[in-house]
Each structure stands twice: as structure tokens, then as C-alpha cells.
Amino acid sequence: MTDTTLYDYLERIASLMRAWAREQPLMADLQPIQLSALNYLARCNRYSNTPLGVTDFLGLTKGTVSQSLKALEAKGLIEKRPDVQDRRSVHLELTEEGRELIDALVPPAFLRKAEEALGERSAALVDLLRELLATVQRQENVPGFGLCRTCRFHQQLDDGALCRLTGERLESGDGELICREHAEPEPEPVT
Template structure:
């Protein structure tokens, strides 16, 4: 059964790994665009993008340059540190994601029963988490499962803080990807 599951995962990869380009972007450029759309404000840097893509900072900067040349992304100075650059999607970039080749797979997952989706997510998270531990690598994930996220208060007084960056974080941003994620064990 493990071989069958592995084969099914490989078949699903056809929606995001491909030769050449789709809609003018390579699979790596699509991956970068998706990441930037889901990354929190701390994780939209060239270094974080390189870490997510598993490539060098130079290669990630080249991918970002392609996205910028197509008007899908812009580089902005970070308000707290003028030496740092944030990679931000443009409105055109957000609209471009409506044609993401991975949307067909997403739609099939959305069609699943909520219980099945939750079970699939949790199972894949455990499998991939085990691979990360075995390879001693970090991965981006959402803040809600991170040891650095501190939640205080209730109702209107509920607020969140990232202890890694020592900054407040909006509740809506706790569901975004963070390249500095450390899972709770």
C-alpha cells in the first residue's frame, strides 16, 4: 500500500511540476508566486524564498526578477530595516494566481468531505514532518502550529505575538506561511 500511496503522490505532482512553462511561468516561478501569496510579512524576503524553494539566494533572486519583469511582484524596502527588501505580490500577481495550474488539484481536495480533508492534511503533515526531522531541515508552515506564537487574552482582547521576531502579529496573519516556523512537539 505504501508504494501505491507514493505513486498517487507522484501523479498529483503533475499539477505543479512540469517541463517548460504554463501561462508564461516555469514550475519554480509558480511555486515562488504561490509562496509569496501565502507568506507572512517576515517571510517575504529573498533569503526566505530561497529557503522555501530549496535553492540559492541568487537563484531565488533571478526567479523574483522574472516575476517582477512580468508585473506580478515588486520589491519594497522593509519599514523597520531599510537595508531589507520585501517581495510583494501586485494586484496582477494575485489575479494571475486565479489561473494557477494547481487549482484543479485544490478544487478536487475542496470537494472532499471535511473529515477526509482533515485526515489527509494531518497524515501528510506527520509524514513530511518526519522527513524534515530525518534530514534536519526546516520548512515553512503556518504560525498557528509554531512554538514562537504566543496567544493572550480572549474575545476582543485576544492578541498574538511572534516571540522569534518579538513583534505583534494580527490574528489573520497566523494562518500565513512563516519561513522561521518551529513546530510544537
């Protein structure tokens, strides 16, 4: 029989988060997918805040995501703005109301308290979960969507940072945002 322990733990935590979300008064008018889209948009960079970025990150169909984004826009939680260089593209940004909603809901208070209770071990857990996610993404050949500062293209400079993929300078704080172009660093050579 296959050991399902890891799956069971991850599934149970996900179930608890879904149950928690259903109980939140602020979630009364939101579907879980809409919260996921808002959360992504709150944490992604300027290269990733597009409808396609949301679609790829959530791993859903374009139609499903499109309807969710329309609903979020109608609720005044996001707004679209045309790309400065390519008028056919749009970027999605949280409104102040959308940002306040995410700040109030994510992460769930019960998860934050549990992480605090773990103390120093929480950092090790976060590292292991990041490594697990990166391994799954690599093995299944799905987009990485990692933090900019952990990407092989991120270059720290004396006066800021640079994305070597785009050749553009990064703004302060960009390193902490999710990028859809994220690529794992090259492995260290074995000597």
C-alpha cells in the same frame, strides 16, 4: 524490494499538477518555479517574504531564485520594498495582478474537486500530509516553514496574538501565513 507506494502516489499527483499547469493559458508566460515563488509569497508572513525566504522554501540556488524573482518583477507580478528597519533588506509583495493570478491558479481545480469528493476524509488526509512533511523536515534538518498558528512561539492572547520569538504582536490573519522561523511545538510530556 522497497515499497515505493507512497513515493509513487506523491510523484503521480505532482506530475498531474505539472501537466495541469502546462495546460493553463494563465501559465503561458510563467515557469513552474515562478508559480511556486508566487504561491509562497502569497502565503508567507512579513518575516518570510524575502529573497532568502523564497530561496530556502524552494530549496534552490540563490542565482536560480534571483533570476525567477527578476522575471516576476518584470512581469509586474511582484514588487520589492525596502525593509523599514534594515535598508539593505528587501521584502517581496505580490501586486494585485500577481494575487489575481495565484487566486485563479492555486489550488488547481481538479485537486479542489478531488478534495471535496473525499468529504470528511479530506481533513484527515491533510493532517497526515502535514505530519509527513513535518517528519521529513525534522529528520532531514530542513527549515520547517509552517503556519504561524502551529508554531511553538505563537501565543494566543485575549486581544490577538504574539510571536514570542520576535516579541511582536501579530496582525489578524498572520496565524494562517507561512513563517520561515516556524518551530514545531514542544512534545507533550509523557506521564
